[in-house]
Amino acid sequence: MDTVSLIDIAGYLPENRVGADYFAQFAATDRLADNIMFRAPKFRHHIASDENAVDMAERAVAPLTERNGAELISNVDILITHTQLPDVPILGTGGELARRMGITPEWVVDLHNGGCASFVYMIKLARQIMQTSDASTALIVSVQNSAGQIFTQSEVRTLAQSAVPGDGAGACLLVKSAAAPVLGLECRTYPEFAGDMTAAVDPPRKYWETGTGQLHIGFTESKIAKVFARGNRLVPEVAMAVCKQIGIAPDEIDTLVTNQPNRLFLRNWRDALELPAERHPDTFDECGNLFGAAIPVTLDIENRAGRIPNGSLVMMSAFAHAGDFAGAGAIRWGAAPAGGVR
Amino acid sequence: MTAHEIAALPDLPADLPGLVRIETSDRHATTPIIMDMLRSVYPHDQVFGKYCTVNEYIDCPPDEVFRYLSDTRSLEEWTYSLRGFTPTDEDGLWLAYDRLGDSTEIYTRTVAHADARTVDYHCAWDQGKHLWMVYLMRVVDARTVLDVEGSVVLWTNCHHPFYDENPYPETAPADRVPWVGDFWDMFAAGHQLEMSNLKAICEYRWANNLPVTPNWMGE
Numbered sequence: 001m002d003t004v005s006l007i008d009i010a011g012y013l014p015e016n017r018v019g020a021d022y023f024a025q026f027a028a029t030d031r032l033a034d035n036i037m038f039r040a041p042k043f044r045h046h047i048a049s050d051e052n053a054v055d056m057a058e059r060a061v062a063p064l065t066e067r068n069g070a071e072l073i074s075n076v077d078i079l080i081t082h083t084q085l086p087d088v089p090i091l092g093t094g095g096e097l098a099r100r101m102g103i104t105p106e107w108v109v110d111l112h113n114g115g116c117a118s119f120v121y122m123i124k125l126a127r128q129i130m131q132t133s134d135a136s137t138a139l140i141v142s143v144q145n146s147a148g149q150i151f152t153q154s155e156v157r158t159l160a161q162s163a164v165p166g167d168g169a170g171a172c173l174l175v176k177s178a179a180a181p182v183l184g185l186e187c188r189t190y191p192e193f194a195g196d197m198t199a200a201v202d203p204p205r206k207y208w209e210t211g212t213g214q215l216h217i218g219f220t221e222s223k224i225a226k227v228f229a230r231g232n233r234l235v236p237e238v239a240m241a242v243c244k245q246i247g248i249a250p251d252e253i254d255t256l257v258t259n260q261p262n263r264l265f266l267r268n269w270r271d272a273l274e275l276p277a278e279r280h281p282d283t284f285d286e287c288g289n290l291f292g293a294a295i296p297v298t299l300d301i302e303n304r305a306g307r308i309p310n311g312s313l314v315m316m317s318a319f320a321h322a323g324d325f326a327g328a329g330a331i332r333w334g335a336a337p338a339g340g341v342r
Numbered sequence: 343m344t345a346h347e348i349a350a351l352p353d354l355p356a357d358l359p360g361l362v363r364i365e366t367s368d369r370h371a372t373t374p375i376i377m378d379m380l381r382s383v384y385p386h387d388q389v390f391g392k393y394c395t396v397n398e399y400i401d402c403p404p405d406e407v408f409r410y411l412s413d414t415r416s417l418e419e420w421t422y423s424l425r426g427f428t429p430t431d432e433d434g435l436w437l438a439y440d441r442l443g444d445s446t447e448i449y450t451r452t453v454a455h456a457d458a459r460t461v462d463y464h465c466a467w468d469q470g471k472h473l474w475m476v477y478l479m480r481v482v483d484a485r486t487v488l489d490v491e492g493s494v495v496l497w498t499n500c501h502h503p504f505y506d507e508n509p510y511p512e513t514a515p516a517d518r519v520p521w522v523g524d525f526w527d528m529f530a531a532g533h534q535l536e537m538s539n540l541k542a543i544c545e546y547r548w549a550n551n552l553p554v555t556p557n558w559m560g561e
Contacts, residue, residue, distance in 0.1 A: 225377070232382040264377065272382035 004127040004138075005180040008068055008335050009172040011300035012060040013045040013287065016148065023163035039262065044166030044288035046148025052087045053143045054096045060141060060169035060296075061101070068173060077135035078107040078126050078174075082118040082292050083143045085150065086110075089208065093143060106135060115320030116259035117187070118142060118292040119170065120327035124185045126174050138174040144293040145169075153214040161217060164262065166288030170296020180310075180334025184245040186238045187327040193230060196223065196322030223322070230323035231265055236272035238328035239317040246330055248313070255308050255333075256280045259294045259318035260287075269317070281307070294318070306341040310334050390530040395498040398537040399484060402548040404459055404493040408481045410544065410555045411461040411495075412454035419556075420540040422532060424448060435470050442525065443467060444518050467522050468513035474504045475522065493544075497537060499529060 020040045047056065065073045081094045092110025107129055114121035119142050126138035147165035156162050174182070200218035205211040235258055243250050250273040258269055260282045270280040283290065283298045290297055295316045302308050310333055317328035356366050362375070400407055410416050414436045417424045423441040430437050430449070440448040449470030453462045459481040464473035477499055484492040505523030508514060514521075525532065547554045 225373075228377060228380060232380060236382050268380075268382040 002131050002176050003178045003181045004130050004174055005177045006123070006182060006331050006335060007173050007175055007177070007180055008064050009296055009299050009303060010060055010063040010170065011293070011297035012056060012062075012169045012171075013297065014047050014051065014056070014148070014167050016046045016048055017043050018046050018148075019043055020163060023157060026157045027160070028158035040160075040163035041166070041288040042285045044147055044163075045168060046152065047145045047167045048148075053083045053085065053145050054087065054093045054100065056143045056145060056167070056169040057081060057083075057093045057097045057141045057171070058100055060143070060171040061097070061139065064139070064171055064173050065101075072137065072173075073101070073139065074103050076103060076105050076137045076139045076173075077133075078109075078129055078138035079103070079105040079141070080107070080109045080111055080122040080126055080138065081141045081143065082111045082114060082122060083145070084291055085146045086112075093141070097141065105139075107138075113320070114187075114292070114325050114327065116261070116291045116294065117318035117320045117325055117327035119172075119295045120185065120316050120318060120329045121187050121325070123172070123174065123182060123329055124187050124327070127182060127185065130174070130176055136176040139171065140174065141169065141171045142292040142296055143169045144291045146291075147288065150215060150217075153216070155214045156216040159216065164289045166290050168287055168290045168293040168297045170293045170300060172296055181332050183313075183330040183332055184242045185327070185329040186241040186245065188238060188325070190234075190324050190326070193321075193323035196227065196324070227322045228264075231261065231319050232268050232272075234319040234323060234326040235259075235265070235269045235317045235328075238319075238326045239269075239273060239315055242315065242317075242328045242330050248330075250274060252313060253315040253330075254279060254312035255302065255314045257295050257298050257302075257314065257316050258282070259289075259291065260284045260298075261289050292318075303335060304337060304342040306337065308333050308336060310336045386527070386530075390527070392501050393498055394501070394526075394529040394533065395496070396530060396533045396537050397494065397496050398534075398541055399488065399490075399492060399494055400541045400544050401492040402544040402554060403491070404481045404483045406548060406554040407493040407495065407540075407544055408454070408456065408459040408461065411479060411481065411540075412452060412456075413555060413559045414450055414452045414463070415559050416555070417450065417463070420536060420543055422536050422539070424450075430470065432470065437470070440467065440522075443520050443522065444515070446515065446518060446522075449473060467508075468515075469510050472509070474502050474509070476500065476502075495537065495540065497533060499533070501526065 020042055079094055079098055081092050083092045086092050094108040094110045098108055111118060111122055122140045126140060129135050145167050147167045151162040151165050198218040199207055199215055201213040201215050203213055207215050253275060256275055256279055260266055263284060266282050281298055281302045283301060295318060312333045314331045314333050319326040362372060415427045418427050424438050425441060427436050427438040434451050436450045438448050440446045446467050448465055448467055450463055450465045451473055461479045463477040465475040466473045480496045482494040484490050484494050487494055505526050508521050544554055
């Protein structure tokens with residue numbers, strides 16, 4: 001079985017950095033704001049009005065091209081993208097991104113499930129393709145772009161849930177090599193929890209139909225409790241499964257990076273894996289809930305700061321939506337900047 | 343008296359610390375408190391430190407399980423280490439040996455109530471005058487709580503301060519090293535193991551048409 005390595009990672013945050021006061025001014029008497037699940041981060045970044053998903057993808061990939069050379073990037077065999085809110089409902093960003101980059105990968109996959117854990121899922125999919133074909137290079141891109149679009153609508157921004165999301169994108173480069181091996185991956189689908197996250201419009205209509213209500217995520221108190229209990233369980237569970245797979249104890253994890261729906265989850269997950277806060281970096285206060293981009297963006301920021309030395313053990317773990325998917329992966333890190341920091 | 347005439351807690355201040363009721367803390371205020379208490383994992387001490395509770399389902403009728411448990415000598419069979427039960431001069435007080443403590447003497451008095459199917463074992467190491475180790479058990483009809491035939495057994499121990507320090511050191515054998523409280527942190531696992539013994543014994547006897555309470559106990 002060929003070893004697949006994650007040789008570089010990059011993140012992108014839109015310039016528009018939005019403080020919590022932006023939402024405070026619109027806050028209705030939506031008492032979900034009192035709910036810990038929706039306690040707002042200090043900042044989040046919002047996509048610009050003239051920026052689309054492919055722009056974000058391109059900007060996330062740019063540092064990888066710069067650092068690894070156009071030749072490597074132009075010859076990628078596999079391009080897998082995950083876009084939270086595609087520019088066109090019927091397809092993702094892969095094709096347009098490839099066109100702009102001037103590349104013709106054999107595999108272009110727009111992965112639309114996996115949510116906050118999609119980054120791990122894309123790595124798994126790329127590894128599977130590489131291990132069963134001649135493909136030797138993969139580019140993985142995650143674009144999260146709902147915060148500055150869905151959640152800033154005039155009716156939606158008054159809801160407590162709207163202050164939590166943030167926009168951002170992340171990308172990584174995988175190659176067949178043993179330089180920075182992906183040691184283990186665990187992805188699990190939980191169909192029984194599919195459909196618990198709903199897109200709500202009031203009055204009800206199909207999201208693409210003309211109408212008066214604005215699309216948002218349907219949250220109810222009872223749903224929140226269920227999802228919270230699930231999330232508490234799933235992220236440590238899949239991380240533990242990877243630990244078992246590769247024969248390590250959780251306390252051997254040097255850096256744990258998870259999705260970051262709220263601070264409570266972050267606390268509970270590191271508690272569950274018995275890791276101190278310093279080994280579980282997050283970007284919640286700066287970026288809010290980055291959904292599927294949280295893992296690459298946080299890894300990129302920590303990596304550029306020189307806090308993930310080569311040879312250290314990185315564990316990624318996340319769950320999606322209302323618990324319909326969870327994924328974790330361990331990497332023996334090898335993407336540290338040449339000079340220590342970048 | 344009709345329902346609307348009920349005036350709850352008229353004798354207490356509404357803001358009494360530790361009192362959380364929907365009248366003064368509505369769901370929106372209380373949900374975050376609850377959410378903050380929900381964790382992925384709970385420290386062992388938080389779950390089993392002050393009270394040690396284990397529960398189990400047993401495929402055997404509740405009256406049968408209750409009758410078996412209510413005989414002190416059943417401990418000879420389903421506990422891990424209590425052996426050699428003999429009656430003492432004092433009515434209802436039994437002497438046995440806890441092999442956990444290098445053949446330590448253990449005294450037991452069983453208090454059972456058939457109506458509630460509660461069985462409390464009042465015990466102590468070394469002496470029978472002050473039975474401070476209390477094993478509280480209750481057998482529940484599984485039809486009522488799980489909608490299946492059989493029994494649910496609830497079992498709780500409370501962390502009596504004597505577990506931390508032998509109150510009657512003069513009664514201890516001179517050469518004995520361990521004290522029962524040394525094992526407190528193992529009680530959850532140990533009791534679960536003993537509960538499994540209880541389950542295995544009762545289920546086997548019931549499934550094979552054997553008396554759940556063996557004949558020799560009636561002698």
